[in-house]
Structures are given as C-alpha cells and as structure tokens.
Amino acid sequence: MSLRDRKRARTRQALVDAAAELFRRQGYDRTTVADIAAAAEIGTRTFFSYFASKEELLFPESDARVQAVIAAIDSRTPAEGPAEVLLRALGTVPDTGDDLVGPLAALRLELIRTVPAVRGRALQIQFDAQQEIARRLAEAFADRIDRVRAAALTGAFVGAVTAALQVLLEDPGQPASPAELHAAVRAATDAALAPWLRPAG
Amino acid sequence: MSLRDRKRARTRQALVDAAAELFRRQGYDRTTVADIAAAAEIGTRTFFSYFASKEELLFPESDARVQAVIAAIDSRTPAEGPAEVLLRALGTVPDTGDDLVGPLAALRLELIRTVPAVRGRALQIQFDAQQEIARRLAEAFADRIDRVRAAALTGAFVGAVTAALQVLLEDPGQPASPAELHAAVRAATDAALAPWLRPAG
DNA sequence: ATGCAGATCTGCACTTACTGCAAATCTGCA
C-alpha cells in the first residue's frame, strides 16, 4: 500500500470514528457533515470524496454478506436444494466483528431504528441484497424453481434472519456473544425454513 | 364535507396532478417543490402542509392494503392456516384503480425504479407493512407459529407478490387488465407458498 | 349582515445536504 492509500484509509477511519463519537454524543440529526469533517480535521467538501452521503458512512462493505451467500450458491452440491444452500450460507457469513457485535453495530442498529434516512438506506441495501440472492438462486436452480418461488424462498430466508436477530437483540438486554448469537439465529432460521427443506428437495 | 374540506381536497389533487405532469415532462429531480406549488397555484411553503416531503406525494393512503390483510387475518376461520389467510387476503385488496393500473401507477413504478429517494420511501412503506403483517400473524396464530416463522412466511408472501408483479409487468410490454394481473399474481403466489399450505395447516 | 375564533395560507429568514468548478497542495516516479 502506497503512502497515498494508507493516508486515505487513515482519514476514512478517522471520519467514521469522529462520526460515531458525535452521533453518540449529540445524535444523528444534530450532527452536521461539517461537524464530522472538522472533528476529523479535513475540509467539509472533502468529506464527500470519501462518502457519497452522510448515511453512507454507516454502511461500509455492505455486500460482503451477499458475496458469501453467492459463493455458497455457487459451491452447491447436487444433493442440496435451494433452502439447504441458504442455510449453509448462514454459516459462512463473515462476522468481521464490526457488523453485529462490533462497536459500531449497536450504534448502527439504534440509528436504523430511529432515523428515517438511515433506515431507508439500510432497507435499500437489504432489498438489493435480497433481489440479487433471489436472482442467483433462480439461475442456479432453474430446473427446480421459478423466479417467483426463488423470491418467496429468499424473502422467507431474509425475513427469518431479520426477525431472529430482532428477537434475540431486543430481549435479554445483554447482547450475547457472537457465537451464541450465530447459533441461535441458525436454529431459528432452520426451524422457520423447515417447510422448504424436504418437499422441494 | 365542509367547504374547507372540499377546497383542501381539491388543492391536494391539484398538487398530485401538477406533480405528475411535471415529473413526466421533466423528470423527478429536475422538478422542484417550488415548481409543483407554482403549477398548483399555492405558495411553496404551503406544499409542506399537504405533504411532509416531495416523495410523500407519490404514496397516498399506502396502508389500505395492509388494512385489508389485517382484516383477512381477523376474519379467519378455524380451518385456515396462516398461509391460507394470506392467500385469501390477496383477493380482498382494494384495487382502487390507482395503485397498480391507474394513471399514476406507471409513473410511480418508473420513479421507484430510477429515483433512489422514491425507492427508499417505497421500501420503507413495504417493510413497515411486512412487519405489521408478521406481527399480527404471530399474534393470531400464536399457538401454531412463533415470531420468526411468522416473519418467514410473511417474507415469502411479500417476496412472492413483489416478484410476480415484477415478472408480469416487465415482460409483455403491454400491461394486462387488472383482472388478469390479479389472477396471475394469485396463481404465482399460490404456487410459491405451496410448501406452507398443508403441513403447517 | 356582522363579527369573532380558530384554521389555513404565505412570505421570510434560516439550516443543511450536496454539487461543480477552479485553484492550491501533495504524492509517486523519473
């Protein structure tokens, strides 16, 4: 990595850190982009050469999980049906320590719940991911399920994962360890997708 | 209806019509709220006493469909399972002639596809609807399915309907009649939810 | 008809996100 790249990465991280700090302290809406840029010691205009918008700051590398699912689809065995592939994919998602349990995770979830703009962006990312997965699934299992069935299965999958996370994160007050969380999501999703497991193959 | 109410309704409609005209002619982004207000002959400031934002203009009465589904859940028979209820609800949604086939429908779908802000709002509405339906379903069938299963089923249902509409609206070039469209969506959704029909019961 | 109370409309000033442009600055490399 050149000096340029290192510097850029450092500035980027500084922006995320500064923003997180400010969001936590004074809320999302009361924090302006100018505030964030000033805290990271760059010009306001320069902020937008790092992130296209204020919301974008909260969703870096958001397609890593989609890529993991696509990889799971591509590496399917002849014995697997579409539902099995999705459930297997659940075990391969990269828990980079920043997405569900990292320091930013709680803040991100809080902001998704409370700030419409952030919520909108999150939903857009989720929907795009869902569409992409459904498309790939329909292609990979073209001989077994049509586009609508693939969309239904993907919707069930995403809906189940989302709900499981919601249930698990809201109840105990204490966030479980990543491993426990993972296992619980897996169990709940597994049960929820049961109707798809054997009959469709 | 008092004169006040009639006047207000007329102004509201004038705003929608003016906006639709302008969006069609010069695109969403190149149409400012001031343009719309001027075309409807009201002050710019007044626009925001009719719609909270520019996007809101495109999504009036967006919860009519949710209400229809909730009504279907509430009027369930003991013989019906959750999937059956959802499929039955599909027959009771009000096709007010403005939602899928009306003059605004094509424009709305076009803007949802191309304008991120509109897309974001549409997804937010859809997601909220999905959550509400899942919640009601879990309550109504508390003895048969848990929250995660309810969310999975709802996700499958919404995903299937969305995909069916997408497939049907993109292919022929000619939009089918409301009745045909309805029947086709029903058939596709019916097939896609088949795994949920008998086993869960 | 008249006049009052409350609702509605509207202009004004303001904040904020975001963009285009051009000048200044910096980095990689010969």
Next chain:
DNA sequence: TGCAGATTTGCAGTAAGTGCAGATCTGCAT
C-alpha cells in the same frame, strides 16, 4: 529536483425542509 496526475479545499450555488409571525379565510353565532 521537478513534473504529471491525484487529492484537497474554498467558494458559490441549488434545493429540501422548518419555525415564525402576520395576513387571509371559513364556520358559526348573534
């Protein structure tokens, strides 16, 4: 050391959205 290309930054501008206060209008009782 110096050049080419990339990055940074200030400036000016557009547009959405908000609070406020005064003007205007509607419903209703007299």
